[in-house]
Amino acid sequence: MIEVANLDVYYDRTEAVRGVSLRVERGGVVALLGSNGAGKTTILNVISGFVAPRRGEVRYEGESLRRKGPHQIVAMGIGQVSQERDLFTDLTVHENLRLGGILENDRKKSGERLEEMLETFPILRERKEQKAGTLSGGEQQMLAMARALMASPKLLLLDEPTTGLAPIYVKRIETLLQQLKKRGLTILLVEQNAPMAVALSDYFYVLRNGRMVAEGPTTSLPENVNEFFRKFYI
Numbered sequence: 001m002i003e004v005a006n007l008d009v010y011y012d013r014t015e016a017v018r019g020v021s022l023r024v025e026r027g028g029v030v031a032l033l034g035s036n037g038a039g040k041t042t043i044l045n046v047i048s049g050f051v052a053p054r055r056g057e058v059r060y061e062g063e064s065l066r067r068k069g070p071h072q073i074v075a076m077g078i079g080q081v082s083q084e085r086d087l088f089t090d091l092t093v094h095e096n097l098r099l100g101g102i103l104e105n106d107r108k109k110s111g112e113r114l115e116e117m118l119e120t121f122p123i124l125r126e127r128k129e130q131k132a133g134t135l136s137g138g139e140q141q142m143l144a145m146a147r148a149l150m151a152s153p154k155l156l157l158l159d160e161p162t163t164g165l166a167p168i169y170v171k172r173i174e175t176l177l178q179q180l181k182k183r184g185l186t187i188l189l190v191e192q193n194a195p196m197a198v199a200l201s202d203y204f205y206v207l208r209n210g211r212m213v214a215e216g217p218t219t220s221l222p223e224n225v226n227e228f229f230r231k232f233y234i
Helices: 040-048 070-076 093-100 107-120 122-126 137-149 167-182 194-200 225-230
Strands: 002-011 014-024 029-033 055-060 078-081 155-159 186-190 203-208 211-217
Touching (some): 002 040, 014 029, 014 040, 014 186, 014 211, 029 040, 040 070, 070 078, 093 107, 107 122, 122 137, 137 155, 167 186, 167 194, 186 194, 194 225
Parallel strands (some): 029 186
Antiparallel strands (some): 002 014, 203 211
């Protein structure tokens, strides 16, 4: 579904990513792992059209994403939940969700999708008229994910969805991702919680200092996942 080939990315003269290639097959869940600053977020932002690579190619369902803007990429079926969540904090939960479905011209379908999100995220129904900026961190993460899903993406990019959250919300997000996987949604997951990411994923990649240093099916990993990945995080 999505293929990144020989990607080089620079910020001014600073190299962020060098020679990175990866694939995510339709219906698959792939974990992109590595320490802070390894280049994981940069790769997601290249796919979403927020960062232009110096070299390399990103192809989605066989079509190049080069020179396509973020709004065009969303319309093609790629949704992203950033680590910052990027919510409209002065708008209500309901208004944020409606904005997530703004590309849907059929009002009936948009309404049905909104109701589906409120069923999937019951806490958002309770907070429906509350401003997004007043939600807890875990509730904001739920809203960010629900807003991305409002666009009915075929591919969901998730950047550190559990970082800084209380354990109860970590578990809720893990359960949600398991449900999305069962529904066949394709997911590229950036996550510091390696055991959780591996448990959810079919395949993994590890970045270190902007370069791909390991990859393979998650079934090939040893039982002690943290011990295996520790050497790449030093």
